[in-house]
């Protein structure tokens with residue numbers, strides 16, 4: 001009999017192995033197979049257009065609360081006009097991409113896992129394979145590509161809305177001086193912050209779609225298996241986003257400092 | 260030609276296939292019978308490479324498909340058509356998109372040609388005019404017939420039918436059996452049918468193989484099996500269970 005820890009380590013390692021194989025197959029498919037434009041558009045519509053509300057609401061309220069809280073602290077040291085600069089730097093580099101990605105993971109990652117999981121337990125994925133179609137080409141690649149396109153765009157939107165909402169709160173509610181605020185904002189936010197947010201968003205998009213698809217394609221039996229797969233897709237993607245965000249910040253700050 | 264040699268597969272502690280040997284000749288029509296849960300569907304999934312065996316070989320025209328990767332298998336599978344026991348229609352697509360799936364992905368057919376062939380296929384399974392319906396709106400038997408249309412529309416060389424008539428009324432069952440025979444004879448396709456229906460077996464099969472306890476227990480013509488004196492075979496074809504009748 002193998003002991004419990006050994007079994008756990010075994011299953012974690014084999015899971016990582018299968019995940020890497022799937023990612024490798026996605027890359028191979030992208031370089032060798034033609035991607036269907038219609039499949040991609042369908043996914044883009046579902047991921048991008050249908051996520052508007054969540055992303056806009058998240059962006060706006062994050063920008064607003066960030067502005068208010070920063071103002072309350074900065075006001076004590078008479079630095080009111082730096083408030084919006086803090087908002088814009090943190091929205092661009094951290095909060096915009098991370099919060100957008102978390103919201104998309106909850107919405108899109110979960111539905112990918114549920115959809116592919118249901119297809120697996122009802123033998124639709126087997127049927128796809130007998131119809132001479134690789135499930136990676138038909139199901140996974142369009143989802144991964146669409147998410148990697150949609151998340152950066154949604155992030156840009158959420159950053160824009162967040163800063164606008166912060167401006168409205170700061171200038172109209174908290175009476176911050178608009179002229180100085182904007183000058184400061186432009187002085188402290190540079191293209192590196194924007195680029196950092198953009199690169200992170202692309203990577204997060206990849207994490208969300210590959211985790212969702214992997215969990216769906218390898219889900220257990222029956223309705224219970226699909227349920228587990230859905231939950232795990234969201235939990236794993238969220239954890240992976242938060243953890244990789246830290247390392248990406250360190251890495252990208254170094255790399256972008258060279259530019 | 261498909262040759263299966265010493266195929267073994269176990270799920271956890273259950274040895275489902277325990278050394279299956281079977282040869283399927285080009286153009287023949289073979290019926291596989293056997294007890295429910297006996298591993299017939301599992302055997303079929305091994306032949307089309309959906310499941311990998313623990314040991315043994317599946318040779319398709321001399322090529323061992325048990326050791327091909329998924330992408331290499333796609334080329335082999337293009338020659339196969341398969342009707343799943345559960346039909347396994349894509350529930351996000353309409354009936355038309357389901358049936359046209361392979362043709363639409365091949366990109367060398369015009370939309371008009373695809374529409375015409377889908378209509379023909381639906382006529383063949385006696386369900387014209389349901390192109391725009393979703394699988395969820397169909398009954399079990401209708402789904403099975405759509406699955407059948409999907410499996411034969413792209414003219415495969417070998418068609419596998421997993422219980423094509425289960426859940427259909429006797430009249431439709433008979434017409435499906437005749438359709439299978441027609442497809443086999445007219446398109447010269449190799450036909451492999453799993454069935455529990457002895458009447459189908461006699462209509463469709465030129466040769467019958469019985470799967471019992473993980474092996475091919477017997478093969479022969481339908482008449483030979485119907486007349487067999489071996490207790491396992493004769494009980495099966497006459498539908499007699501070996502349980503005692505319990506009185507409660």
Ligand SMILES: Nc1ncnc2c1ncn2[C@@H]1O[C@H](COP(=O)(O)OP(=O)(O)OP(=O)(O)O)[C@@H](O)[C@H]1O
Pocket residue numbers: 270275293294295296297298299300301302344
């Ligand atoms: N993926 C799987 N995991 C575990 N066990 C399985 C799996 N697929 C099949 N089995 C087991 O293998 C055995 C054979 O199943 P199979 O579906 O091939 O039976 P069958 O002969 O097609 O029966 P029926 O006539 O009822 O369709 C069953 O006992 C089933 O429990």
Ligand SMILES: [Mg+2]
Pocket residue numbers: 299300301344421
């Ligand atoms: Mg079966």
